[in-house]
Amino acid sequence: MNESIHPGLEGITVAETRLSHIDGENGELVVCGFPIADLATNATYEESVFLLLHDRLPTADELAAFRADLASRRDLPDEVCAVLRRAAAEETPAMDALRMGIAAANLGPEGDASAANAAGADDSEALARRLVAVVPTIVATYWRYRQGATPVEPRDDLGHAANYLHMLTGDEPDDAAVRGLETYLSTVVDHGVNASTFTARTVVSTESDLVSAATAAVGSLKGPLHGGAPGPVLEMLRDVHELGDPAGYVKGKLAAGERLMGFGHRVYRVRDPRASVLESAAERLYAESADGDFFETVREFEAVAVEALADHSPDRRLDTNVEFYTAALLDGVGIPKELFTATFAVSRVAGWMAHCLEQRADNRLVRPDSRYVGATDREWTPADER
Numbered sequence: 001m002n003e004s005i006h007p008g009l010e011g012i013t014v015a016e017t018r019l020s021h022i023d024g025e026n027g028e029l030v031v032c033g034f035p036i037a038d039l040a041t042n043a044t045y046e047e048s049v050f051l052l053l054h055d056r057l058p059t060a061d062e063l064a065a066f067r068a069d070l071a072s073r074r075d076l077p078d079e080v081c082a083v084l085r086r087a088a089a090e091e092t093p094a095m096d097a098l099r100m101g102i103a104a105a106n107l108g109p110e111g112d113a114s115a116a117n118a119a120g121a122d123d124s125e126a127l128a129r130r131l132v133a134v135v136p137t138i139v140a141t142y143w144r145y146r147q148g149a150t151p152v153e154p155r156d157d158l159g160h161a162a163n164y165l166h167m168l169t170g171d172e173p174d175d176a177a178v179r180g181l182e183t184y185l186s187t188v189v190d191h192g193v194n195a196s197t198f199t200a201r202t203v204v205s206t207e208s209d210l211v212s213a214a215t216a217a218v219g220s221l222k223g224p225l226h227g228g229a230p231g232p233v234l235e236m237l238r239d240v241h242e243l244g245d246p247a248g249y250v251k252g253k254l255a256a257g258e259r260l261m262g263f264g265h266r267v268y269r270v271r272d273p274r275a276s277v278l279e280s281a282a283e284r285l286y287a288e289s290a291d292g293d294f295f296e297t298v299r300e301f302e303a304v305a306v307e308a309l310a311d312h313s314p315d316r317r318l319d320t321n322v323e324f325y326t327a328a329l330l331d332g333v334g335i336p337k338e339l340f341t342a343t344f345a346v347s348r349v350a351g352w353m354a355h356c357l358e359q360r361a362d363n364r365l366v367r368p369d370s371r372y373v374g375a376t377d378r379e380w381t382p383a384d385e386r
Contacts, residue, residue: 003369003371005371009198009368010266014193014198014366015193015201015358015359016362017192017193017355017358018032018055018358019031019032019052019190019351019354019355019358020032020190020191020192020351021192022191022192022267022268024265024267024268024269024270025269025270026270027268027269027270027271027272027273028273029191029273029274031048031051031052031189031190032051032052032055034051035273036187036273036274036277037273037276037277039051039186040183040186040187040274040277040281041183041277041280041281043182043186044063044159044160044161044182044186045159045160045161045182045185045186045189045347045350046063046066046067046070046159046160047063047186048185048186048189048350049066049070049132049189049350050062050063050066052189052190052350052351052353052354053125053128053350053353053354053357067159067160068156069129070129070132070133070160071133071154071155071156071158071163072133072156073129073130073133073134074133074134074136074137074154074156074163075108075134075137075154076101076108076134076137076138076141077104077107077108079104079107080101080104080105080107080138081141081151083100083101083104084097084100084101084138084141084142084145085145087100087142087145088142088143088145088146089145091146093338094139094142094143094338094339094341094342095218095221095222095228095341095342095345096222097138097139097142098135098138098139098142098218098342098345099215099218099219099222101134101138101141101142102131102134102135102138102211102214102215102218103211103215105130105131105134105138105211105214106127106130106211124210124357124360125357127209127210127211128210128353128354128356128357131210131211131214131349131352131353132349132350132353133160135345135346135349136154136160136163136164136167136346137154137167139164139168139339139342139343139345139346140152140164140167140168141167143168143336143338143339144167144168144170149170151167152166152167152168152169152170153167154167158173159178159182160185161173161178161181161182161185162178164181164343164346165177165178165181165333165334168334168335168339169334174334176284176285176288177285177332177333177334179281179284179285180281180282180284180285180329180332180333181330181333181335183277183278183281183329184278184281184326184329184330184333184343184347185346185347186347187274187277187278187281187322187347188274188322188326188344188347188348189347189348189350189351190348190350190351190354190355191274191348191351192267193355194226195220195221195223195225195226196217196218196220196221196226196227196348196352197217197348197351197352197355199213199216199217199219199220200213200214200216200217200352200355200356201213201355201356201359201366202216202366203216203217203356204356204359204360204363205359205363205364205365205366206365206366207363210353210356213352213356214349214352214353217348217349217352218345221341221344221345221348222341227341227344227345227348228341229261229262229323230323230326230327230330230337230340230341230344231327231337231338231340231341232261233261233262233323233324233326233327234327234328234330234331234337234340235337236260236261236262237294237297237298237301237327237328238294240297240301241293241294241297241298246297246300246301246304246305247304247308249301250301250304250305250308251308254308254309254312260305260309260318261323261324262320262321262323262324262327263305263306263309263318263319263320263321263324264316264317264318264319264321265319265321265322268317268319268321269317270317270319271319271320272319272320272321272322274322275320275321275322275324275325278322278325278326278328278329279299279325281325281329282295282298282325282328282329282332283295285329285332285333286328286332289332291332294328295328295332298324298325298328302320302324306318306319306320326340326344327340330343
């Protein structure tokens with residue numbers, strides 16, 4: 001039997017979805033009908049989440065009710081706080097702490113899927129909303145403990161992005177930082193059937209629950225080949241800025257056979273469209289910042305690196321990906337680099353939940369085949385004769 005093997009399921013279509021469409025050849029990303037630049041530069045995160053869940057934008061009244069409903073689901077029970085305190089004391093990485101916290105996300109009345117929902121969502125959507133609402137609280141609570149500080153209670157008068165920043169710092173969030181983070185959260189809210197989204201859909205395809213799906217997705221996102229690169233990208237950019245010689249840095253890395261982080265993508269054969277959105281957001285943010293010279297270094301480095309990579313690997317397209325400007329933008333917003341991947345999860349949990357609900361609506365157990373290439377016709381030998 002000569003069935004084809006598709007390592008990593010590359011080129012295999014596993015689902016129909018209305019949530020997002022990627023055209024890797026032309027560098028286009030559409031989320032629920034909106035080009036990503038239109039969505040991310042205009043929408044609040046709450047509008048993006050509502051769009052994913054309901055396939056339309058909310059009215060003003062619906063948006064107000066949706067914001068209030070999410071805000072009502074942010075609190076953590078004491079038992080989860082205790083786990084996060086212990087994780088912080090042991091200097092557990094942020095994504096491990098998030099996995100622990102999200103696995104217990106349905107403890108307490110806020111996580112009860114049967115709790116009354118003023119906006120009229122069914123039990124599944126109520127739990128999906130709880131997961132979207134509580135991820136920032138988990139991350140911020142862990143980080144406050146990690147800094148030896150008291151966790152900051154969520155505020156129901158702040159939107160999703162502003163409240164996350166407030167819980168991280170305890171300060172009134174800066175408007176420019178909030179807008180920068182808002183753009184980021186909407187930019188990365190969904191991206192086809194990527195590794196973590198596929199993981200979540202696979203879990204619910206077994207008729208398991210949303211919390212289990214989100215926990216598994218966090219585990220997938222933790223891997224450096226999926227969501228873990230922006231931190232190292234920032235370290236690279238800061239090194240380049242301190243060196244003051246982007247061209248020399250690129251030349252040295254390529255000569256040593258080392259990889260330049262933030263370039264190349266599994267799907268896109270041109271510049272990642274999300275990089276363009278985040279570049280514009282970072283430009284606006286750094287225009288009001290004392291660190292504007294760092295952003296100029298970032299842009300200069302990108303230009304030098306793209307040209308050098310084209311010369312070094314002419315048979316490959318290694319254009320700028322989303323992680324490059326994610327690093328610059330989140331650093332400018334004030335997110336610690338240790339929380340970059342966890343902040344990715346703060347956004348992407350909405351995409352995971354929308355995909356899970358879509359999977360449930362027309363479910364088929366995810367069960368790919370494999371080709372056996374191991375030994376055959378072995379004979380058993382007792383232990384004392386081996």
